[in-house]
Amino acid sequence: MTTMPITDQALLQPHATARLASRTNDLEGTLIAPISGSALVASGGPGASYSDLGIAQYNTTAETVRTARMDPAALQVINAAVTDTNNGWRRASLTTTVPAANSAYPAARYAEVRLRLPALAQGAQIQVGSAMVTRQNAVNILPRDAAYQLTSCCYSGPTCRTALSTDRALVGARSLRCEPTTEAPWAGPQPTAAALARLETTNSSLIANGSVATESPTPGELLVHFYGADQALLSTSTVTTFTTNGAWAWSSYQGTATPPANARYAAVTIRLQTTQPFHCDAFGLRYQTLRTNRPAEPYQAARHLTINLRANRVNLARNPSLTNDAAGWLTYLPGTQPGTVTIQSSTGRARPGAASFAATASPTDPPAPGTRIGLGTSASSQAAATPLEIITMGRPHTLSAYVAEQPQSTVPVRLWVEITTHVPGKGLVREIYPGESTAEARQTRGRTEGDWVRISHIFTPPPGVHRWVSAWVGPDPETYHSGAVCSFYLDDVLLEEGDVLRPYFDGSGQNPDYLWEDWDVTEHARSHYYRERRTLQRRLAEVLGDHIEHGTPYDLRYASAPQA
Structure with missing residues (x-):
């Protein structure tokens, strides 16, 4: 028998090494392999001693020190199939239940997919690709709040006070905190109507699981409650007994129960022999067998995150330095159409290149x-026609x-802003805002650099205006007449x-902190600064590395378009 790990990191890694919660998980794995020569891809059915597409658990979180704690043979294979597609490729799939932590194995945090080829002929060639592992969240038939304590408390009880708590959590941000209120030998929550799962059939046994955290080791039981059509309690089954780990460490347990023939609803709870507070979470209720002809999910490419970083x-302003050309800028004179702008390559404040204007009023x-x-x-108001764009109005x-x-030049110049x-x-109404003139700016300290004067204007575009703002210098x-030179x-x-x-x-900054938007080399783009x-x-x-799935x-992504 040949065991061949799948090493297609680009497709396999985001799913196969996805971090798992410590509750019982139903995972579904698929792969596609072409058959060459006499090589065959065989797949074990329900109850098979070995699964050709196995999901192995790992118990450590560090990538370099992962150690297998569960042989694929020990997993319960619920469903398996091999389907022909085209061009010699076959798709093998199986559905398996990952056991919860017990005395033999700790809780799993990673999974790995491996392919076994028991009849690989000498000299045969095989290709493996498009591996995918998914969690069947819908297999847990309990309501989500009842299972994972997300937003509302679905449990009460005469022997303990219950509430959602953020002190400890296994799935999501909350757990069910239980504070015993009596000296009764057993204390635990009781399900309300919101915690009941509707049973579609009573012909299949149910796999129940739950997790609990206590301050000290405490005896306990995992219970499954069955209810009739009127939601009246029919019976309660103890599916497993245990002793918690203590030290507020989460302990997970599971067992099976057979529903009565007249059962229509079921719920899962935990009870302990204690008078001290404890926390419960990750309740699950699943059918022990699924439809054997359940099709595999269509293949999806592995998740790939793109993180836009805010500067x-x-x-x-696009093309702000007017170094290479005058894209987006025009020359304006009274009584004439806007003309092209001349760039003086030998002139510039920080880099060679500046726009030039010279005119005499007649x-x-x-x-x-x-x-x-x-x-x-x-x-x-077209994006390609003006270099100034407002992102956030108001x-x-x-x-x-x-x-x-x-x-x-005989007249000072001023900065003007026009908003439509x-x-x-x-219809469209123009509003013109006059900014500083060069004469006014020279009166402010720090506004002059040799022959260069910095003029400015602060304005607030009201909601509803065009994003594309027009401005000129x-x-x-009223000063441009009778031979005035500008x-x-x-x-x-x-x-x-x-x-x-x-x-x-x-x-164009001389260090990597400065970037043109979308890495535009023409400089006809906005600029981003990352300190x-x-x-x-x-x-x-x-x-x-600490906060996304392994x-x-x-x-x-740097220098992406800013969003409002």
């Missing part, structure tokens, strides 16, 4: 208020830019959520 800061009358003059974004935003005025709002009955319209360079635009003017940044990215990434990997692959 410390996001520059919402009319003697100034243009109308709100006229665009200078360098700005498109007035369209929050303050700060827009800033660096301007270097030329000696021949839809007003019922009026240019003179006040000449300047524009560089390093920053649009950031918040009402504080912070240092400029973009994705101490490399150090924090290592710490995050350690945290994820073997689950994941990707850390």
Whole structure:
């Protein structure tokens, strides 16, 4: 007999090494294998001494020191099948019950799938792939709250006070806390109507299980209660007796019970010989046999997590440094159509490249208020047409830019913001907000860097406006007339959520903390800043290793589009 472990890590590992709860689990495993030569894939049926597709338990949590504690031969195979598909591939599947912890074996935390080929011919070749292990959560016929104490308490009783408690939990965040209230020899919860499971048949025995935690070793019994159609109690069966581990360690027990012919409902409880509080959890009630023709679940690819990491800061302006080209920016002059922008590659505040504007006013009358003059974004509300996008309406935003005025310029320039709002009955309404001028910014300490002046404006876009905001840098319209000269360079635009003017940044930073969104090499994207990215990434990997299921692959996704 040849035992061949499946080593397809990409498909097997996220499921086969999935962490298991210590309650009884019903697992279903499948694989697909092509048959070549005389090799056969055989599968044992219910009650078979060996299962060709076995699920082996492990009792340790560290990947490098896992030790098998349960031979696949000891598992109860409930269902098995081999089905032909196509192109020589066969799919073998089985359903098996993983036993709960007992005196011989501790509680399982991992499972492994292995394939046995008892009749593999010499020289034959076989391929194995598409392995999958799933937990049959629906096999437990108890209501979820009755089984796992999720949101509501389904138990009461004359011998103890019951309540959901977060002090200790085995499944989920709560367990059932029982405080004995009498000196009776036995104490335990009693099921209410909410804890009853409806029986579809009485022709099959039931497997019951439950878990309990006590302060000291205590004798106890696992009970199954049977009820008639009117939910009146018919009988109670003791399916197993035990002594708990004590030290508040969870102990899990299971046993079988045969329902009376007239039973229509059943419930599971635990009772102890104690007057001290104890905790119960993970009650289960399952049919001992399932339909032998139960089909396997369709194959699904292994779970793969993608974790989007939020940046410390996001520059919402696309193409903010105007280094390579002027995508998203236009030149505006009164009475003319918007034109292309000239990039001066020899000029720039931090890197070579800046937008250039130079014009002389010819009319003697100034243009109308709100006229665009200078360098700005498109007035369209289309994503591809303007580089400024608001993510969260109703929050303050700060827009800033660096301007270097030329000696021949005779008028100061200002930062302008335009927001378009839809007003019922009026359609689209433009609102223009004037920001700082270069003359005003020079009066503020820290706003000048040589010839460069940083101008800014803080505004709050109201709910209902277009996300695509338009802005421009240019003179006040009332000053642009009668031969006025306006000449300047524009560089390093920053649009950031918040009402504080912070240092400029973009994705071209000289260390790995600065990234262009979606790793865009054209720089026509937003910029993301992650403080101490490399150090924090290592710490995050350690945290994820402790908190996600063992073997689950994941990707850390940086610089993804921000969400509102």
